[in-house]
Amino acid sequence: MRSGLSLYIHIPFCASLCDYCDFFSVTKSSVSDNYIDKFIEAVVADINYQIDFFNIKNIPTVYIGGGTPSVLGKRISVLLDALNRILKFSPVEFTVEANPESAAEEFLAACKDAGVNRLSLGVQTFNRKARNAVCRPGEAGSLHKQLSLASRFFPGALSVDFITGLPYQNKKIVLDDIKHLLDFDPSHISLYSLTVEEGTPLEKKINEKKVKLPGSEKSDLLWLAARDALAENGFNQYEVSNFSRNGKECLHNIRYWRMQGWLGAGPSASGTVINDEEGTAKRFTYIHDIDEYIKAPVIQSAIFEELDRAALIRESLLMGFRYCKGPDEDVFLRRFGQNIEDCIPKTISRWREKGYFEGMTMKKELMLFLNSFLSEAFIELDANQSAWLP
Numbered sequence: 001m002r003s004g005l006s007l008y009i010h011i012p013f014c015a016s017l018c019d020y021c022d023f024f025s026v027t028k029s030s031v032s033d034n035y036i037d038k039f040i041e042a043v044v045a046d047i048n049y050q051i052d053f054f055n056i057k058n059i060p061t062v063y064i065g066g067g068t069p070s071v072l073g074k075r076i077s078v079l080l081d082a083l084n085r086i087l088k089f090s091p092v093e094f095t096v097e098a099n100p101e102s103a104a105e106e107f108l109a110a111c112k113d114a115g116v117n118r119l120s121l122g123v124q125t126f127n128r129k130a131r132n133a134v135c136r137p138g139e140a141g142s143l144h145k146q147l148s149l150a151s152r153f154f155p156g157a158l159s160v161d162f163i164t165g166l167p168y169q170n171k172k173i174v175l176d177d178i179k180h181l182l183d184f185d186p187s188h189i190s191l192y193s194l195t196v197e198e199g200t201p202l203e204k205k206i207n208e209k210k211v212k213l214p215g216s217e218k219s220d221l222l223w224l225a226a227r228d229a230l231a232e233n234g235f236n237q238y239e240v241s242n243f244s245r246n247g248k249e250c251l252h253n254i255r256y257w258r259m260q261g262w263l264g265a266g267p268s269a270s271g272t273v274i275n276d277e278e279g280t281a282k283r284f285t286y287i288h289d290i291d292e293y294i295k296a297p298v299i300q301s302a303i304f305e306e307l308d309r310a311a312l313i314r315e316s317l318l319m320g321f322r323y324c325k326g327p328d329e330d331v332f333l334r335r336f337g338q339n340i341e342d343c344i345p346k347t348i349s350r351w352r353e354k355g356y357f358e359g360m361t362m363k364k365e366l367m368l369f370l371n372s373f374l375s376e377a378f379i380e381l382d383a384n385q386s387a388w389l390p
Contacts, residue, residue, distance in 0.1 A: 004058040005273065006255045007091075009043060009079075010266030011066035012290055015102055019134045019205065022197035024268035024288040025067040031290075036075060042294045044082040046265045050299055051088055054263070054273055061252035062091040065120075070098035074106045080114035093251040095120055095159070100146035101137050108153040118250075120159040120190075121150055125166055125173070126180050133167035133211055134202060147184040159250065160186045164226055165194035165219035167211050174222050178229045187248035189230060192241050193223045220368070237364045238324040257323040258331065259316045267293040274312070279336045281307040309336065313343060314381060318374060326361040343384075347377045 013028040013036070028036075050056070062083070069076060076096070083089050095118040096111050103121065111119065125131060126140045151158050160181055164174055181189065194213065196203050205211040214222065227237065235243040239257060242250065255262065261281075264271035270285040284302040286293060292301070307315065313336055320327025332340055340360060341348050351357050351373055356366050362373065 004060045005054065005056055005271075006061040006063070006252055006260070006262040007047065007059050008252075008262055008264045008269055008271070009047075009062070009064045010264070010269040011064060011069040011072065012039075012267050013066065013071050014068045015071050015099070016135065016137050017201075018136050019202040019211075020194060020197065020200055022200050023067065026290065028071045033075070036072065037078070038294050039290060040075070040079045040082070043079065043265050044086075046293075046299070047083070047263070048086060050263050050265065050271070051086065053299055056088060056263070058088050059086075059091055059263075061093045061095075061255060062089075063095045063097075063252045065097045068099050068102060068122075069096050070102040070104075070107050072107070073102070073104065074110055076107055077110040077114060080110065080116070084114060091115075093118055095250070095252060097122065098150070099137070100143050100150070103146050103150055105149060108150060112153050117154075118157045118159065119150055119154040120161065120188075121147065122161045123147070123181065124161060124163045125169070126177050127166075127168065127173050129168040130166040130173070144180070147181075151184045151186075155185070156187050156248070158184070158186045159188035159190065160184075161190045161192070162226065163192050163194050164222040165214055167213055169214060169222055171222060171225050174226050175229055178226055178233075182233055188242070188244040188250060189235060190242050191223065191226055191230065193219055224368075236324075237367070240322045240367050240370060254323065257319045258328045259312070259319055260331075272307070274335075276331075276335050279309045279312060281312050283307055310385065312336075314378060317344070317377060317381075321362060321370060321374065324361060324364060326359070329360060344377045344380045347373070347380045350376075 010024070012025045013031070014025045015028060017025065017027065072079070094116045096116050097120045098107065099122045108119070123143060124136055126143055128140060162177065162181065196206060196213070202211065206213065213219070227243075230243045231237065234245060236246065237243050238249050239253070242253065244250070259272075259274065261274045262271055264284070264286070267286050267290050268288045270283060272281050272283045274281040283305040284299060285305070286302050316327055316332060316335075317340070327340060329340060348357070356362055356369065356373070362370060
């Protein structure tokens with residue numbers, strides 16, 4: 001029997017599509033309630049099949065994202081009740097994403113009653129001009145009302161997403177946003193710098209000069225200002241883009257960063273099942289097609305990819321160094337039969353000498369240089385494969 005794997009469920013429905021987002025979703029208004037019911041049935045069948053297929057012992061953490069799960073409204077209870085009937089479903093942490101404009105009281109109550117113990121709310125910014133520029137729905141007044149409601153249902157368990165580098169943002173707007181967020185006592189904040197994804201409406205608007213973003217240098221300064229404001233208010237940076245009160249880190253995401261394996265259900269969802277004995281993994285990804293998923297939700301319809309030893313070492317370093325404690329050295333040694341320093345000795349030594357590292361972790365204030373470190377590490381890794389490949 002395989003030990004526990006986390007579970008991610010992708011809900012591919014949104015009230016509207018934001019210009020910067022490249023996650024797979026369709027507008028809820030384009031489908032019927034019956035169609036959504038069929039989708040939920042397919043998701044539950046998929047999860048049950050994966051548990052048997054991979055012989056899963058338990059599911060320690062669950063994250064329902066998207067898309068926008070809160071657009072399901074009270075229908076979320078159909079999914080949650082079905083999940084709770086799964087024998088091996090007993091998560092320590094159970095997170096559901098929501099957007100303020102659709103996180104109505106009946107949705108929040110359904111989540112709370114079904115055992116959800118963490119809510120992730122996509123606020124991004126309170127600034128009206130910045131929201132409108134990227135087609136983000138919701139008004140500031142409504143955001144305040146919904147945040148107050150969400151914090152009442154999930155006191156001490158409210159996570160908020162926030163973005164810097166949006167059109168019209170300046171330092172004052174960003175700091176005002178942080179101040180507004182803190183009024184609702186979130187325990188966790190994900191702080192992202194806007195990335196313009198290829199093929200998104202935002203990219204097109206920028207190319208057509210309909211939207212102007214802050215330059216990269218200004219965008220970095222905005223993110224740093226927000227980071228410093230969070231630190232001043234008692235939030236610990238425990239990953240490149242994630243901050244929390246003490247003891248309120250996202251356990252589900254930590255399992256990603258430490259490459260502990262997870263299942264994925266729903267169109268576009270991906271899972272990774274690791275073979276610790278061989279130091280390899282299987283990854284499966286569903287196509288971006290709800291109709292096909294409903295027709296054949298079992299895992300055989302997914303696209304499979306084999307991660308060999310070299311690929312899994314690379315990914316373990318890529319994900320692990322994002323985390324404040326670095327990669328799990330004991331797991332790395334057990335999985336690959338070597339220490340991390342055996343794989344990239346020169347890079348580790350050089351960055352320690354520069355004062356960027358303490359042990360196997362990058363200093364929090366220097367995490368902006370993580371990509372440079374990883375680039376150098378991968379060059380060394382590729383050049384010395386004979387030293388660490390069997």
